[in-house]
Amino acid sequence: AQKITQTQPGMFVQEKEAVTLDCTYDTSDPSYGLFWYKQPSSGEMIFLIYQGSYDQQNATEGRYSLNFQKARKSANLVISASQLGDSAMYFCAMREGLNGNKLVFGAGTILRVKS
Amino acid sequence: DTAVSQTPKYLVTQMGNDKSIKCEQNLGHDTMYWYKQDSKKFLKIMFSYNNKELIINETVPNRFSPKSPDKAHLNLHINSLELGDSAVYFCASSNSFGQTTNEKLFFGSGTQLSVL
Numbered sequence: 001a002q003k004i005t006q007t008q009p010g011m012f013v014q015e016k017e018a019v020t021l022d023c024t025y026d027t028s029d030p031s032y033g034l035f036w037y038k039q040p041s042s043g044e045m046i047f048l049i050y051q052g053s054y055d056q057q058n059a060t061e062g063r064y065s066l067n068f069q070k071a072r073k074s075a076n077l078v079i080s081a082s083q084l085g086d087s088a089m090y091f092c093a094m095r096e097g098l099n100g101n102k103l104v105f106g107a108g109t110i111l112r113v114k115s
Numbered sequence: 116d117t118a119v120s121q122t123p124k125y126l127v128t129q130m131g132n133d134k135s136i137k138c139e140q141n142l143g144h145d146t147m148y149w150y151k152q153d154s155k156k157f158l159k160i161m162f163s164y165n166n167k168e169l170i171i172n173e174t175v176p177n178r179f180s181p182k183s184p185d186k187a188h189l190n191l192h193i194n195s196l197e198l199g200d201s202a203v204y205f206c207a208s209s210n211s212f213g214q215t216t217n218e219k220l221f222f223g224s225g226t227q228l229s230v231l
Contacts, residue, residue: 033216039156045205045222052217070150087155095216101146103220105158 003027004092004106011061011111020067021077021109023092031097034075036066039089039108048090051075082113118142121206121223127168128196129231136191136226138206145211147189148220149181152203161204164189193228201230 005024013019025034036048051059051066059066067076078085092106121138128134140147148171149161163171166182178194193200206223 031216031220033218037222043225043227045207045220045225046196047219047221050217050219074160091158095218097216101163101165103161104146104160108156 003104004094005007006092006106006109008109009107011109013086013111013113015078015084015113015115018078018080019082019111020089021079021092021111022074023076023106024072024074024090025094026073027094027096029096033095034066034068035093035095035103036064036075036077037091037093037105038086040089041083045091049077051086079111084113084115087111087113117224119206119208119221121204121226123226124224125227125229127229127231130196130198132196133192133194134228135193136204136228138189138191138204138223140187140206140208142181142208142210144208144219144221145186146209146218147183147186148190148207148209149191150205150207150222152205152225153163154202159207161199162189183221196228196230198230201228203227 021022032053034051038046049061063080065078084087089108091108093103119140146165148163152158161175164183180192183189188225203225205225209218209221
């Protein structure tokens with residue numbers, strides 16, 4: 001079964017607008033961590049933001065915030081004030097407490113920012 | 116100053132050849148990984164090493180043999196290369212041995228392997 005599901009293969013957003021990239025996850029482990037990575041066309045993997053399952057508040061890092069809805073098992077990434085440089089592939093990933101060595105990735109969402 | 120460096124960046128070779136990809140991290144991390152990213156951009160873990168010891172082997176064909184001479188290095192050797200091995204291979208490292216859920220991975224820049 002898929003542990004991480006990203007249902008949007010591709011998204012477009014107008015420059016300066018906000019965009020939400022969806023991520024749902026599946027785990028029975030009460031302790032887990034959720035990550036978002038960005039992969040621009042140059043290919044490197046860039047860590048963006050982390051949310052722990054016990055964190056009471058949604059994580060924020062600059063223009064990135066994570067809309068964490070634990071009951072729905074969703075961890076959507078919100079990018080505010082989109083910039084052209086945000087055009088990239090975005091991956092959601094999960095690390096489970098009982099299987100902590102492994103970071104499992106979703107299929108990714110391609111984001112294109114339009115000027 | 117690169118934290119996780121892997122070489123080569125590009126590798127083009129013929130079917131049946133044997134090739135190696137090298138990875139080194141200068142972050143002092145205990146755990147290193149190899150991930151494979153296929154043509155659809157899907158990232159899948161292949162191996163994980165902790166302090167030179169193999170921890171994860173995700174049903175990878177035994178033509179793939181990781182080697183960790185010390186905890187700062189994790190190399191990947193591939194025997195008898197096949198067309199389906201064409202992909203981008205990422206090396207990564209993290210600080211701890213899965214004891215916490217917040218350990219992010221630091222990735223190398225990837226090696227694009229093309230098997231002709």
